Amino acid sequence: MLYVALPIKDGDKIIGVSRISMFITDIDNLINSLRDKILVVILIVMIIALLFAFFFSRNLTRPIKQLVEVSRAVAHGDFDQKVVLKNNDELKLLGGSFNNMINEIKSLFTQVNNQKLELNNIIASIQEGLVVLDQLGKIVLCNQSFEKMTDVESLTGKFYWETVRDTKVATLVKKMGNSSTNLTSEIQIKDEYYLCSANQINSKKEIVLIFYNISDLKKLENIKRDFVVNVSHELRTPLTVIKGYIETIEDDIDKKNLKYIEIIKNHTNRLISIVQDLMTVSQLEDNHIKLNLTEFNIEKLFHDLNITFEQKVKSKNLNLVFIINDNIQIFQGDEFKIEQMFINLIENAIRYTEKGEIIVRAGVEGSFIKFEVSDTRIGIPDKDKERIFERFYTVDKSRSRQIAGTGLGLSIVKHIVLLHNGKICVKSVLNSGSTFIILFPII
Ligand SMILES: Nc1ncnc2c1ncn2[C@@H]1O[C@H](COP(=O)(O)OP(=O)(O)O)[C@@H](O)[C@H]1O
Ligand SMILES: [Mg+2]
Secondary structure (H helix, E strand, O other): EEEEEEEEEEEEEEEEEEEEEEEEHHHHHHHHHHHHHHHHHHHHHHHHHHHHHHHHHHHHHHHHHHHHHHHHHHHHHOOOOOOOOOOOOOHHHHHHHHHHHHHHHHHHHHHHHHHHHHHHHHHHOOOOOOEEEOOOOOOEEEEEHHHHHHHOOOOOOEEEHHOOOOHHHHEEEEEEHOOOOOEEEEEEOOOEOOOOEEEEEEOOEEEEEEEEEEEHHHHHHHHHHHHHHHHHHHHHHHHHHHHHHHHHOOOOOOOHHHHHHHHHHHHHHHHHHHHHHHHHHHHOOOOOOOEEEEEEEEHHHHHHHHHHHHHHHHHHOEEEEEEEEOOOOOOEEEHHHHHHHHHHHHHHHHOOOOOOEEEEEEEOOEEEEEEEEEEOOOOOOHHHHOHHHHHOOOOOOOHHHOOOOOOOOHHHHHHHHHHHEEEEEEEEEOOEEEEEEEEOOOO
């Protein structure tokens, strides 16, 4: 039992005592029931706090989660996604900016796609074959015309030489690696002729090849060449006959008319030379021309040339000198054509030199055999140096006609040099002389 007593006072005087007693078990019961109630209240408060924390955090992470999801979808190319946030806070602002950004990207993407589509359509519609190669020579892009040219589809990823097996293209691609200028070469794929032009895209080191079909032009060129050969051939006989008759009547003609005969004779000779040179040029331009390659002695060739020009040189009071350097004796080439080349060059040197000497040299320079024909007179103006190798190009028409040239000599020379894989150039100073330099690779 538990007893509690309290005095009852009247002023300072205790007038009674109040006393209460209770069973301990009753108090224990009371405390127990109170403790249970407190525990329940704590539990309820905790659950409410937890629930509150849960909903609060969910409210905070939901928009961020949505932003992450939408950005992921956009990264995968789905630009139709939007961030929709209910709460009017900073995250909603961020969502709004994000949506604007998606719209911006979408319109840019559509623009780029349209441009790409347009470019692809343009490339596809180009009549010329177009192919882009990477640094290894693999095809990155090509158009339908190129596929048609090669008769192979789905070329992307393949090496170019798997489809175009032409050494000239390989050389062009190789050269393009070290060059920044445009290079061209004539090639043949199946029965068609193409002019292949190579360009480099500097930023990516990729090579763009464009193939222009020039088969029709080639055909036309062949027709033209055949025509020239036929006409020249037909003209040769009557001209030779005329020349014969002129020579026959020359002796019997009276003095008064002799000068006319002389003019007719000169012009006939000139016509015969033109016809002869035209035939030679046409034959040299024939794609199927074959060189008759032999090894021949340079000294003997020079000796023969000396004999050929002895008379002409003497009559003009010139000096013709042949010099062979570096102990070269043998040259490999088409002997007849090489002789023709020298005849044309020496003829020009004699023709355009009225005083001095003509020197013909042979020697070795690096991996080349070098021939030079130099003279000591009139020279060639700088502006004409490149063009004198063209057909019928003469520096000064009236001068050339006076000296009876055909304008085809150097064109013949250039063809012969190129057929031997050589190079030709001219150095010249007006009124002091010209030197024609020819380099042939040593085989
Ligand atoms: N050695 C030279 N000296 C000066 N001019 C030259 C020489 N060789 C060629 N030429 C010039 O180049 C032109 C072309 O030469 P070419 O083709 O041989 O024709 P051509 O029949 O007139 O000689 C000539 O007309 C001449 O003006
Ligand atoms: Mg000439």
